[in-house]
Amino acid sequence: MHKDAGCTSELDYTEQSSWLLFLKYLDELESTKAGIAGLERRQHAWLLEEWAKWDTWAAPKNASGHLDHNKALTGPDLIDFVNSRLFPYLKGFKERANSPQTLEYKIGEIFGEIHNKIQSGYNLREVVERVDELRFGTSAEKHELSHLYEVKIRNMGNAGRNGGEYYTPRPLIRAMIRVVDPQIGESIYDGACGSAGFLCEAFDYLKQGRLSTSDVRVLQDRTFYGQEKKSLAYVIGIMNMILHGIEAPNIVHANTLGQNLNDIQPKDQKDIVLANPPFGGKERKEVQQNFPIKTGETAFLFLQHFIRMLKPGGRAAIVIKNTFLSNTDNASTSLRRKLLAECNLHTVLDCPSGTFQGAGVKTVVLFFEKGAPTRRTWFYQLDPGRNMGKTNPLAYADLVEFVELQKTFADSAKSWTVDAATVDQVTFDLSVKNPNAAEVAAQRSPREILDEIAVLDAESAQVLAKIRTLV
Numbered sequence: 001m002h003k004d005a006g007c008t009s010e011l012d013y014t015e016q017s018s019w020l021l022f023l024k025y026l027d028e029l030e031s032t033k034a035g036i037a038g039l040e041r042r043q044h045a046w047l048l049e050e051w052a053k054w055d056t057w058a059a060p061k062n063a064s065g066h067l068d069h070n071k072a073l074t075g076p077d078l079i080d081f082v083n084s085r086l087f088p089y090l091k092g093f094k095e096r097a098n099s100p101q102t103l104e105y106k107i108g109e110i111f112g113e114i115h116n117k118i119q120s121g122y123n124l125r126e127v128v129e130r131v132d133e134l135r136f137g138t139s140a141e142k143h144e145l146s147h148l149y150e151v152k153i154r155n156m157g158n159a160g161r162n163g164g165e166y167y168t169p170r171p172l173i174r175a176m177i178r179v180v181d182p183q184i185g186e187s188i189y190d191g192a193c194g195s196a197g198f199l200c201e202a203f204d205y206l207k208q209g210r211l212s213t214s215d216v217r218v219l220q221d222r223t224f225y226g227q228e229k230k231s232l233a234y235v236i237g238i239m240n241m242i243l244h245g246i247e248a249p250n251i252v253h254a255n256t257l258g259q260n261l262n263d264i265q266p267k268d269q270k271d272i273v274l275a276n277p278p279f280g281g282k283e284r285k286e287v288q289q290n291f292p293i294k295t296g297e298t299a300f301l302f303l304q305h306f307i308r309m310l311k312p313g314g315r316a317a318i319v320i321k322n323t324f325l326s327n328t329d330n331a332s333t334s335l336r337r338k339l340l341a342e343c344n345l346h347t348v349l350d351c352p353s354g355t356f357q358g359a360g361v362k363t364v365v366l367f368f369e370k371g372a373p374t375r376r377t378w379f380y381q382l383d384p385g386r387n388m389g390k391t392n393p394l395a396y397a398d399l400v401e402f403v404e405l406q407k408t409f410a411d412s413a414k415s416w417t418v419d420a421a422t423v424d425q426v427t428f429d430l431s432v433k434n435p436n437a438a439e440v441a442a443q444r445s446p447r448e449i450l451d452e453i454a455v456l457d458a459e460s461a462q463v464l465a466k467i468r469t470l471v
Contacts, residue, residue: 001127006119014152015232018239019114020131021149025242026107027054028136047104052089057081059132067129078121078128087111101221103248106238113231113253139245146200146243153195153236167194168276168319169355171396172365173201176274176317178403179347179367182206184215186223186271191256191305193226196237198274199251200244207245219246225270226251257283257301260290261308269311276319277302279361293338295331299324303335307342310370316343322350322362325430336428340420343368347406350381350432354388364432374420378409381434411436 001007007016030046030053037044050056060071073081094108118124135141153167177198182188184206190198206219224246228234234253241249279299288294291304299320306316324332325348339345347367355363368374384398405415413436423430 001118001123004118004120004123006117010152010156011232012117014156014236015114016117017127017131017152018235019110019116020127021134021145022110022239022242023054023058024131024134025136026103029247032137047093047107049089052086054132057086058128067132072125073121074125075121078124079116079119082116082124087116100252101248101250106248109253110235110238114235142243142245146240146245149240149243153197153240168197169394170197170201171394171399172319172351172355173197173274174205174396175349175399175403176365176367177202177205179406180272180274180315180317182272184211184218184223188224188272188274189270189309190226190273190275191309192275192277192302193228193237193251194233194276196226196240196249196251198276199224199226199237199246199249200240202272202274203241203244203246220248221250224250227254227256228252229255256305257287257290257298259305261292261304264305264308266311269309269314271311271314273306273310273314273316273318275302275306275316277306279321293331293334295329295335297331300331300335303339307339307370312371314370316366316368316370318366319363320366322364322432325364325432328427333426333428336430339366339368340374340423340428343370343374344372345374345377345430346409348377348379348430348432349402350379352382352384352388354392355382355394376420377418377430378406378415379418379432379434380405380415381432381437383414413437 001013001016007013026047030044030048034044034046046053055061057073060068062068090107090111092108093104094112097105097108099105116124118127134145136145150170156167182202182205188199188202190196193199203219203224206223211219224241226237226249228237228251231253234251237251238249241251277299279297281298282296283298283301288296288301291301293300293304295301303318303320303324306318310316325336327333345366345368347365349365349367351363351365353362380402382398382402384394386392388394401412401414405412409415409417411417414434416435418430
């Protein structure tokens with residue numbers, strides 16, 4: 001794709017590889033289902049018409065099993081077929097599907113949101129042939145492909161621009177999931193799911209060990225739920241979940257903040273919320289009307305949404321900008337009061353700069369349970385002992401101590417507990433102030449400071465005198 005004029009960034013590479021990978025995956029999924037149906041002596045209804053199947057247009061084979069170059073479209077013919085016939089046909093699946101919770105509906109949504117950007121049919125032919133070499137048949141093959149896809153998503157984050165909004169460091173996600181400890185049968189929700197990293201990692205966590213047929217069905221159909229506003233992120237999120245093993249992901253393409261909190265009913269609520277909502281955005285006045293605490297800060301609106309989406313007794317782990325803990329504006333103060341009153345904010349993980357590559361802001365992770373007020377909060381100040389960045393990213397080893405100490409809320413040089421009764425009842429300030437931190441080097445005396453100023457003044461006077469001499 002690097003050779004093609006239509007693909008100019010990591011975002012383009014990931015987007016365009018997504019629809020090709022999806023169609024290749026769909027072909028193998030359908031072939032597997034047809035094989036099972038044959039063994040069970042029943043008919044299999046193929047989703048795609050014969051002309052739209054991968055083996056017909058993308059990789060027709062000759063009698064020896066090799067690509068039939070006489071039948072394989074290429075050049076302008078291939079581009080015209082994809083843009084004028086294939087994509088419109090696949091987009092129509094959304095209208096023809098019986099339910100949004102079907103693979104047919106997901107096909108229609110994906111191809112209603114994505115467009116082919118590869119301009120050269122010869123480049124597309126090369127890409128298609130490389131994709132055709134991939135296999136989705138075994139768990140090992142799917143695992144390898146999902147790993148490669150995760151690498152592409154990470155590269156999007158490292159590429160700058162708006163790519164970083166799709167990627168939360170996987171070591172941080174894994175630590176959050178270990179603390180929340182989801183169980184099979186519990187529903188998990190991310191209302192700002194991006195590339196679905198939280199949902200994919202939660203699936204990997206839950207599928208460990210021996211699972212019954214019933215467990216597998218629960219994980220496939222009634223465990224993972226998400227919403228995503230942006231088209232590219234939505235498509236990438238669906239593809240990421242599919243590559244991880246979820247056949248028809250329950251991700252909805254919608255603006256989560258466009259939903260009025262009063263419209264969320266008990267039947268809509270979930271057991272667990274895992275999320276890293278976008279922050280720094282400014283929402284319109286009409287969107288703010290959906291929330292009791294009015295604010296333009298996107299992350300604060302999401303936090304209200306997540307509290308509402310939790311069932312009583314539900315658990316959450318949410319990334320948010322660290323200034324949320326201490327901002328003095330009315331919205332921040334009101335939201336902290338609400339969080340402490342309605343939820344047990346039991347843990348705050350303070351993350352260092354560089355945790356999120358490409359983002360200069362510092363963040364914290366809020367861990368809380370809904371249904372009881374906060375009595376005490378355990379803080380942990382993450383300090384890997386090095387400067388983090390693209391070449392030295394966060395590793396899970398950096399979080400092992402946090403996960404272990406959090407089990408018992410143990411105090412250490414990096415952790416301490418704050419009693420809710422000691423929190424200021426006007427500002428509800430929850431600033432990270434480690435009482436166990438090593439003493440800061442003694443400050444200089446006023447005389448030492450004045451002496452240094454005098455020396456600097458003298459040096460400045462000498463420089464000015466030389467300048468006057470030259471003039």
